[in-house]
Amino acid sequence: MLRRKQGRCVIGKPKAPEPPDPQETAAAQTGTNVSTAVANSILGNVNQKTPYGSLTYGQSGTYKWTDPTSGKTYDLPIMTATQTLSPEQQKILDQNNQTNLNLATLATSQSGKLNNLLSTPFTLGGAPAAGDPSKLTMPNYQQFGAGPQLQTQIGNAGNIQNSIAGAGDITKTYGTDYxxxxxxxxxxxxxxxxxxxxxxxxxxxxxxxxxxxxxxxxxxxxxxxxxxxxxxxxxxxxxxxxxxxxxxxxxxxxxxxxxxxxxxxxxxxxxxxxxxxxxxxxxxxxxxxxxxxxxxxxxxxxxxxxxxxxxxxxxxxxxxxxxxxxxxxxxxxxxxxxxxxxxxxxxxxxxxxxxxxxGGAQVQNPNFVPTQGVQMPTVDYAGLVQQNYANQMGAYNSQLAQSNSLLGGLFGLGSAFIMSDERTKEDIEKVGEVEGQNIYRFRYKGGGPMQLGVMAQEVEDNHPEAVREIGGIKHVDYGRLFRLGEAA
Known part of the structure; x- marks a missing residue:
């Protein structure tokens, strides 16, 4: 950007943003995490009531925790879950406890009788005699005899007659052709x-x-x-x-x-x-x-x-x-x-x-449904800080590139009078501002490439010394307007 100092136009650049402090960012992120964790813990402690009893949560104390990075102390709540039986179930529990106590007392008195029982060795003196496998008589099997001698040959019954006596020659022709x-x-x-x-x-x-x-x-x-x-x-x-x-x-x-x-x-x-x-x-x-x-x-x-x-x-x-x-x-x-x-x-x-x-009967404990407490997501404070810094750097780089682009175009104009009359231009589009002076992108009437510059009519209001009319057309001396040769 351009800024004026002591009546002169001075060329400058946009100021870069300050990078975030890691320690401050970590401390803020820790505080955010602790707050989110405490909130999620409280949201997850859902009180329940059933036909057999209820389950309630309450804070029973506070635990102080100090962040070793920042030294900041946080009060963390200590929660207690209390289960209460319904009046009917509580009566059953009390009666079962009394019954178990009575049975245990009876078992204690009866267990004394086991001293005599267990002190007597277990004996098999009156048991029937076991079978004696040695008295088994193994069977005496008979072996099968050899098979009979079979007749495998038959005497010859005579020779087969395999030839027939001749009966004369067959007549194959019966005379000449006549x-x-x-x-x-x-x-x-x-x-x-x-x-x-x-x-x-x-x-x-x-x-x-x-x-x-x-x-x-x-x-x-x-x-x-x-x-x-x-x-x-x-x-x-x-x-x-x-x-x-x-x-x-x-x-x-x-x-x-x-x-x-x-x-x-x-x-x-x-x-x-x-x-x-x-x-x-x-x-x-x-x-x-x-x-x-x-x-x-x-x-x-x-x-x-x-x-x-x-x-x-x-x-x-x-x-x-x-x-x-x-x-x-x-x-x-x-x-x-x-x-x-x-x-x-x-x-x-x-x-x-x-x-x-x-042994005794058991009390039917309440069956509590699993609750699905709302989980509050932890804010990524450090990520937000870094993203904000990245956005600021992106804006700074964009401004710096735009400033360099504008200044580069202006530097190329030199100190001569340039035709800048608004009446000679078309396709005019404002692209920036330098120390209160609008910068436009335009094209001269009759064709030609897009160019960068000011409008002589606007410059004439604040800096008439930089404007001259030549042949009825207004021209601007960019060197005199921005004092480019004396830039600091």
Whole structure:
């Protein structure tokens, strides 16, 4: 900031805030904590009333505590919780106390009888005798005998016939292709038809000549084409008849071959049936031998099972005898244990009666609900002090930056007269104040960057010596206005 001293403009900076005193801050924080703790203690002591009684809190004294840092003394309240039973519960408590006192007195008088009881040693002289495990007779088990010798082999019942005598070769072909026979048939047919064909041709040519149809004419060629087709049809018929003859001969040969193969197959079936009959007889003999062996093994196995059953019965009888002896010993031990338990019961009964006399009914205490007292948070006094100091430092730094920014802009103007007429400026915005003189941010009309300065009309009121009118426009001498060259 700028401040005037002895009529001159002097440049200065804002004063930084004083840092907080740690000892004073700690003492204030301690006082705040103590006050908050006392308040929370009082808020948490909620008096309660129930059908069985009440619970009240009250201050029963004061404890003085001195802060070792600041030396300040604080009075801390000492609280006392008092529980009071309802009149009915108080009567029950009084009667229980009297009953317990009577029972205790009775127990004291009866306990003298225990001297004789406890002074007598506990003896088992009259107890039944215990069972003697040495008298148990261990069972004598019989061992199972070896298994029977089973028959595992069967005699041979004969050799199986695995081949069949030959029945002759199978006929796989039945003659040639009969091509020569076909050709012979075809030639014979053509030889028989050819004279007739020749006569038909001569007759056709004579008829055409009589009709005046010349050789080579269309009618002649058409008639000859018809004759040629008839001739070809006759030849094709001869070839077809020759093929049918070939098929007939082949069929006869096939029937002959099939008859021969059928006779061979019949012979083979007879040979196979004879071999199969022999094998069935051999299988029947083998099966009979196997059945005889199986019957013998089954009889031996059944005899062995009968012997094992008898041995198992004898061993089971031995187990029954052993279990009977053991049950008798267990019964003797149970009788002895029962006698000992009865003697202990007779000895402990007087003691238990006295212990029972010493017990009494309990008073039902009031069940107080857990209270949720309001907790007053502790004020962070030290944090507030530090935050306030940080805020002051932030404001100081902001003012210092703003002052440096303003002064830096003003320093750049020099001591010449600068056009500062308000009429030449636009977008005017006040950004600060220096010793009562407003500082503006503006832009000259017609365009250009934003600049920093004063308004000549305002400066003229207080410092006319720093204002000059040039060409009808007011100018300001910043060096003369702020005496920047003589800054202290």
């Amino acid at each position: 091509a020569s026979n076909v050709q012979e048939v075809q030639d014979a047919l053509m030889a028989r038809m050819q004279p007739s064909l020749d006569q038909d041709r001569n007759a056709l040519e004579t008829r055409l000549a009589n009709q005046g149809i010349q050789i080579g004419s269309a009618a002649y060629n058409s008639a000859m084409d018809d004759y040629s087709r008839q001739t070809n049809d006759a030849r094709l018929g001869a070839i077809l008849n020759a093929g049918q003859e070939q098929s007939r001969l082949a069929g006869l040969a096939q029937q002959q071959a099939a008859f021969q193969n059928q006779a061979q197959q019949q012979q083979f079936g007879q040979n196979q049936a004879q071999a199969q009959f022999g094998n069935q007889a051999q299988q029947q003999g083998y099966t009979q031998a196997a059945n005889n062996a199986q019957f013998a093994n089954t009889a031996a196995q059944q005899m062995y099972q009968n012997q094992n059953t008898a041995v198992a019965g004898n061993n089971s009888l031995q187990d029954q005898r052993f279990n009977a002896q053991q049950a008798m010993i267990d019964a003797q031990n149970q009788a002895r244990s029962q006698y000992i338990n009865e003697q202990f019961a007779l000895r402990n009964q007087p003691i238990n009666e006295i212990i029972g006399l010493m």
